[in-house]
Amino acid sequence: MRGEASCIADRTSRDAMASRIAALKDDAWKLGNEMFAITSTLDANPRLYRALTDPGRPTQDKVTLLHTILGNKVMPLTMQIMEDLVSREWSRARDINNAVEDFGVDAMMYKADADKTTLQVSIELAQLQSALLNLPVVRSRLSQEAAPVAARLDLIHAVIDPMGFHPVTIRLAEHCAANPRRRRYLETIQWLIGKFSRHMGEALVVVTTATPLTQKQIDDLIKIYSKKVGRPVHINSVVDPTVLGGMRVQVGDEVTDNTVVAQLENLQRKAKAGARI
Structure with a gap:
């Protein structure tokens, strides 16, 4: 769980850079790959991400360290993003790694946007x-x-x-x-x-069933949950034969599990509880 300072740093930095990443179009692919590579480098080097987030260290020192490590190996926007991230406050040092990964995913999404x-x-x-x-x-x-x-x-x-x-x-x-x-x-x-x-x-609705949903079922679920959450929804249909039948629906952290396997497990719990009485 990220602290408040890290959440603000991550969100503010990504919002500030969003239009510039989107403007890259096909080059967003390169940015994404560079951010993923930096994520791996940071994850493997705790001393490095601690140095880059040390609140007692001047920002210019952190920027100098970035240039020493990355040099001319990355595109200008990658360096600008990293400079922005090290200038911010973090609840814990490792959270900057998560933010770098978030930028990598954002870049890949904008690449997908460019490809439609x-x-x-x-x-x-x-x-x-x-x-x-x-x-x-x-x-x-x-x-x-x-x-x-x-x-x-x-x-x-x-x-x-x-x-x-x-x-x-x-x-x-x-x-x-x-x-x-x-x-x-x-x-x-x-x-x-x-x-x-x-x-x-869109809001994400994860629907797990033992067999694939029909298009009519998907359309009906879209209508029901769009009304329920108050905005368009995307149905993520997951096929899992182990649920045996019925349907499990997850919207955010709310889960409604009416699968056969869930009902059987519930009956088993009730039977065990009754046996102990």
Whole structure:
């Protein structure tokens, strides 16, 4: 959980840079890759991100350190973003790493905007999420930070290569595999889906069923939840045969679970509670 200072720093910096990133169009791809590379560098070097966020260190010293590390290896906007980030206050040192990653994702979203494929990428991320639900061993291995990066990348490509995804989807999937960042892989994909939905001005509704939803069901859910939340919604349809039947709906932190497996688990809990009486 980020502290208030970090949330303000992250949001303010990204808002200030948003129009400039959007103006890059196709070059947003390069910016995104550079921000992901910097995220990995910071994650691997605690002394570095502490030095860049030290409140007792003059901002100019931090900027000088940035130029020493990055030099002419990055595009000008990447350096300007990093200079802006190190000039801000952070609740904890590691939060600057999260902000750098946020910029990387933002850049990839603007690249998708330039390609007019933002919705496509969001749908493909949902398809990846759905596919991984049925691959528990793969999910577990993708989250093992001790495993070699090359092995994790080979594993995710074995899943996504046959699916013919857009380059932005592939790059995001690769980033999550190469640098899990102390997160479960599936949770990171869900986080990305949420970011894309907010980027498109929609609320995200995650609907989990044992079999694919029909278009009529999706249309009905869009009507119901658009009215409920007061703005357009995007239905992220997740297919998970293990729920057996019924439907689980998540809107933000609110979950309504009417799946068969949830009902069976509830009956088991009641039976155990009754047996103890």
